[in-house]
Amino acid sequence: MLIINKMPIFKDFTSIYKQNFEIGFQHCYPNGFLKHTEICNLFQIVAGIHADLGGISYLDMQQHQQAWVLSRMRIEISKLPKWKDVITIKTWIKTLENSRSIRCLEMYLNEEKLIGCETFWVVINTTTRRPDNLALPHTHFEKFETDSISQPIEKITIPEVFTYKNERKIILSDIDIVNHANNVKYLEWCLDVANVEMVLSNSIKALNLNYLQELNYNDVIEIHHTGNSFLITKEGKNCFALEIEI
Template identity: 60%
Template sequence: MPISPNFTSILEQQQEITFLHCYPNGYLKYTDLCNLLQLTAGRHADLGGISFTDMQAFHQAWVMSRMRLEIKKLPKWRDIVTVKTWVKTLENSRSVRCLEMYLNDEKIVGCETFWAVINTKTRRPEALALPHDHFQKFEIDASLAYTKKIDISTNVTTLANRKVVLSDLDVVNHVNNVKYMEWCLDFEDPTRLLNQEIATLDINFIKELNWNDVAVIQKEINTNTSIYSISKENKNAYALEINWYK
């Protein structure tokens, strides 16, 4: 698609929180927070002519490699939030994108994401084939800390094996990144999630999982920190580090 006449290098998009986004207490799910942020990032790519559809002409797609969220509080059902996004860096096959969520002009979430371009046939990274100079790059941080590589310990407890099913897959034909978080959070104390005790989330996407793969979910517990890892055939595919307020 051509670059939209409505394209701007910083996008602000309003979103109403619906009951479909919420936990039973009426507050936004952490997984749906990630979905809303990524939908805004995708909308910005659409407007700027570097969407999934545009990139498929060159057999390319964006895949997320790392994500960091710093959460002050969560919005609730019927709230109208504003999600703001901009590109911090974009060079060759790599890009850093920042996002923020506001409620009534108060910043409640800061997020930094690290993306890579892959060839959807070879599944290998390669330089973005589409022009992107019209995206102004902003050296503005949305979070206090950058995305990081999570240290996955060998001192872990195996929680479950999970076979990948069709509903886990996305348009790039691999397990959608939010699905991994959903699997992990299902092992947490629901009270902690409902009480909004998560301060930060750091996420690494290391290796693809595909239909019928068997994933092993493991967990390491430290003081105020929970670290999950998901692997296939002893090779890490995903890591999640949760830092708790309490």
């Protein structure tokens, strides 16, 4: 392990990180294919490991009362892996400046790219809950202006009227180490009220996710949806928007 400005950098750190996973039955839908939420979970794990190896993980940042918060995400899917497939996930940082960063992720099976993803992150101060310039050095991370998706991450245009509405309460299993609802949970809540055939037919080609406001334990939320558009609100305020592309 190397030390840069009192920040631990592991000796096997590289600016592009790869890790293999075997798809287990617990990761799959009844049809045997990888759940869309598990795509996000696996991407979250790999991004976290890479940040840890490079000394900009949650624990490193907590020394400065900081944490990464996901703001936007786009996932493009050409094919879903299935049970027992051994997939490779690759990640790198595209941009990192002040309080903002774009991280790219890709999923491969036997050298074939199945899924591409770009994530837009913001550094927040965990005391004030406001954006904060990253306090840790990051020049050892080489930045790669390589796209992992065909279309850029964008702000979702929210429909004025929704057809359906569901309510739920944020429970303990929704909460992560940053003490708010984990970002994967928002997608899970929406897919739970989506058309089942759409989800299980492997027809989803892209997911656009906008995180607008954090949610906490015991919050009561409303999930509004119509067609392939979803909006999560709390007390009339928009918290999350999702667009599904078929």
